[in-house]
Amino acid sequence: MPLAPESFRAIAWNRFQVQDDDLEVVTNLLLEREVPLTTAEMARAIVERRLALQAESVARSWRAQAEPYLPRGTYPVGTLLSFPALDGASGVVVGARPGSNPDLGPFSVIQVRFDDRHETREFAADLADHKLNALPADPAPSDGEDGASAVLRSHGKRIEEALEARLNETRDIVRIAGRWFPASLLAEIHQGHLNLAEAVLDVNGGGPLPTRELLAHVQLPENFDPALAQFSLDYALQQDERFDEVGPAGEVLWYLRRLEPPEVLATPPRLEPIPAEEDHGAFTSELLALEAQLDDELSPLEPPAEPPAEVVLPLLFPHWRSGTLPLSSRLRPLFPTAYEAPRIRFILVDGHSGEKFPGWVVRGPRYVCGLAEWYRRHEVPAGGLVRVRRGQAPGEVIVEVAERRRRNEWIRTAVVRPDGAIGFAMSKQPVGTSYEERMIVGVTDLPALDAAWTRASQRREPLAHLVQAAFRENAKLNPQSAVHAESLYSAVNVLVRASPGAIFTELLRNPSLQYVGDLYWRRGEAATEPA
């Protein structure tokens, strides 16, 4: 059986984990090349080495005359078998018995002892109908593609993630902007160099500036390779709290942290989610579909397979109040990202006037800030529709309101009750954009609303109580007294920041709320079970 040429298929790449020998390969590669390398370059070296080892192992197995295991085979006690489906492990048949399964007909069960694992496991034998009896069906390399490329095409992401996780634990190899290098080989950057860099950024309004502009003022010994000098300065700046790397992936830009806007350095309080349990296991398909449609940055959603050309979203109240956009699964591909920089400065473009203004992607808490003034200027309400698309120039993002037309409408409005609690009522409000009916929240007295929110007495209540209170308030706003899950989600988020998953979990757990169809719930007597 031509096992050796198929050897790469036997490695469990989908369970890849970095071993100490892999780190040695990476270290040797960096020392040999003497330039910083990307994770992908190092992953390829590891895969090539693993494939070479596997080929050697299979060759040894052939030399030892281990027979490849096939379920259709008959194996007397004492037969040495190799198991391609178990990473090429080999073992000796130590026993056999008749198999018992009316669906499979007569077959045997052999006991195999694996020397290296000191264990005995059972396998089928004399079994004609099993897919292992056919040749391996794994995808082969495409024309002109080597084995390592085929592995990286299918499993590269996982291998790179595992490698990065392991490298992040080591102190010997350091990373900046997606490239790695041994710390011991970096150029020495002293305090004087860093003070000069700070002064250069200071006179440039804090930044952003690329490393090469800083290097022009920070004079390093001339015998250093320019790429290594740049990497060394980048690393020293990264280690110093005064500096913040704010460039998108592939570009290193430096900013003075003390001159960054406050909403970049600390998450606006309205965006801080309360701790809450999410029980997705209890959700129906309809609720899961609504959660996906809402595209909340707190939801565990995967990015779309194809990055969208543009996204139109209704603005959730906490983002409206904070002047931010969510870095949600659909919006994320439209904004610049970075290998490790937690904050990225970029340019927002007003799609109506063409005016440009700075925006910041804050990756950890998943928001984009810098839009407060823009929301005010266009009278965008909470629930108003905002269109986001990529700009013409790299790193620019265009924002527009979906339909610019000032009108007065009867809309749901957040009000402060005499007891200080935040509630809801219908009132006629000016609106500057089209909006999502179930998401809109007007405000008549913003200072009073902010004061009530800041007093925080309501915010300290359990989410279950807040869901109940928001439900009661919203049920009063329509004659049917029914509340849609989306309306409830937007209303609760006026009181606290909570994910759709957390709110829907409390909605389903509340015994006083009953499902009446089409994602509407009502208090008291109700019609049907959740769909």
Next chain:
Amino acid sequence: MSEVPSAVLLRPTVETKFHIDYEWWRRADRDVEVFLRDYLCDEHKQALATIAGDLLYDHVDAETGEVRRIGGIQQVLMSHCARQPGYLAPHNSLVDSVFRILLANGNTPISSNELSQRLGRPAMTILRTLSAPRVYKGIRPILETE
């Protein structure tokens, strides 16, 4: 080669395979065979008396050929009940659907990505649910070292 496992490296991903951990059932002092009766089709619920509870069958793994011994009710579930229309229904909760798929596949480990294709639900939602601190119906990740 020495391996240094770490919490970071062993965190489940959408490619991590999940299975029903029968040890979990034993540790929880729950009889999985009794629990599985709820998953039998009407025909076999009626005929349950004829199934010997202590009879064991050999289940052959579809990928590796490895044999695992399973109880009589599981054998009936896999060979008949799981193949009936309505076994996997849209109104099943996510966890219940995953449990049913694993039962039907003879507990062949399956990843969140693969489950996503079967169930039409986001892989991350499935992963978050199955990786939660609370173990649902003994469904646990396989986080073995190479």
